[in-house]
Amino acid sequence: MSLIEMINVNRQYGSGRTLVEALHPTNFSLNSGEFIGIYGPSGSGKTTFLTILGLLQSPTQGKILVNGKDTTKMNSRTKTDLRFDQFGFVLQASNLIPFLTVKEQFKLVDKLSTSKKEKMNRNTLLHLLDLQSVVNNYPSNLSGGERQRAAIARALYNNPNIILADEPTASLDSSRAQQVVEFLTQIAHESQKGVIMITHDTRLLAATDHVYEMRDGYLNQQR
Amino acid sequence: MFLAIKEILHNKTRYLLVIFTVFLISYMVFFLTSLAVGLARQNRTAVDQWDAKTVVVSSYANKSLTVSSIPEAKYQKYLTDKDVAPVGQMTVVSQLRNSSNKINTNVFGVDWNDYLSPKLTEGRLPQTNREVVVDDSLKNDDIKLGSQIKINGSDDYYKVVGLTKDNSFFTIPIIFTNMKTFRTLKYGSSQVKNISALVVRNDKKITETGLTQITIKDLINHIPGYTAQVMVFSFMIIAMIVITFLIIGIFMYIITIQKISLYGVMRAQGIRTSKIIESLFYQILILTAAGAALALIFMAITQLFLPKTVPFYSDWLAYLVLTLAIMVMAVLGGSLSIQRVLKIDPLSAIEGE
């Protein structure tokens, strides 16, 4: 069974003459253990696609199934809990809470978590993303790259089944970017998670299992 | 609680401003209350000390002790009851020997062995017609034990042999004399056996033509200006408390609006709206409690520096009730933001691009 499935989903913004079809009707599914890469020009609809998949916004038409369950009729609270439990987001903008240090971002997850699900090892994450020296910093005192890595660490910490990353390597140097991608590959393959990564850097796509191109709101599988 | 405290600590200036505002409002509320209570008390402390239930005055007096005058024939028979005591009241001007300073005072004529006899803090009860007990607030006018005072320009001097405290009537301190001295002062002769009122400590009903029995509460409410004073202060205090509602409401609303993209991030991370609202209210409670606590500390300090003549009374129970009222108002104010938080779209997390 797919972790997440998109059935005939489209998304329009605006109406009448200003109507934009940011995402044309799309079918898509992500299985556990799968690492999918998506690339495409700016404004082609990648973020729109990812946020609909992540239940951050509703599609204009069509439905999203998470673990086989239709999310269309779910109330906002159920979707919120699903996001907390099942999804790890690495968003284009920072998704860290500005008044918490890196360490406290994890502490918040501990405090809010109600399920017995095991967390990822915090130290392993911090070590792997080379964040040990900045655990007591607030997001505003991190470099762009550190912030991005901290966001990745935060997204992975709750051990989500589905990881959605919107240009997670954008502000990283190429060797670090390579490391992050390797890490995401490892998580997908060894921990049987589903990972979707949007990137502009086509070199990073080599590590992924499947590649899609987004163009003018159409999603096409390349391999 | 975690989120609420962390955020306050991280944005100290912003939240200190809120605390400071709450502090100012609470301080004003507490200060006004102290003045109101102080003034109200000065109107009635003597009457409160009677610890009685009703008062019998002349019907024509319109519930005023000052105007009432009851002849002996009408009251004598009730005095057998030890819970019924006569009191004579008149407003006089007193003067310390060798001083030109004229002081407004009340004379209360009582029987020293009645329950209306003042509780002494210093000295002794008078033994002659020329000895009196005075309220210790007259110390502000240099009247103390052993002082000689003239009453209403009399040729005689009265010697202060005892002090009592919290004994004033319509804000004017009291000089206690015996009944005989009172009658001499008021009627020019101790042969006129009139009194101002009978004070009744038990549930006895007294019906006598020309006399009216009224409750203590009624008596106090008819002290000229008393009700108006209490009302003016009450309205001011209520207005301040309502302002708290608006100010906290507006403050928190602005802060909420500024935090929308932050809330978006939280929502995207899967943090429930209820958690966010909970945090908002924890913040309001923490901020108002801090502001009010600060105000209480400053009240205690203010009290030390205030001149004795200011009618100021620290009523800590009233402060507690008012603090709660302010907190309730702040919480109500905070609820203005709930609607806005409920509408927060997790997608606003990525609008920061």
Ligand SMILES: Nc1ncnc2c1ncn2[C@@H]1O[C@H](COP(=O)(O)OP(=O)(O)OP(=O)(O)O)[C@@H](O)[C@H]1O
């Ligand atoms: N809230 C919105 N209202 C109206 N139009 C929108 C909205 N969000 C996105 N769009 C439009 O939808 C299209 C797709 O946007 P999207 O953000 O998905 O692009 P993208 O592929 O993520 O681009 P980039 O690589 O620059 O991040 C764009 O034309 C954009 O202008």
Ligand SMILES: [Mg+2]
């Ligand atoms: Mg995008």
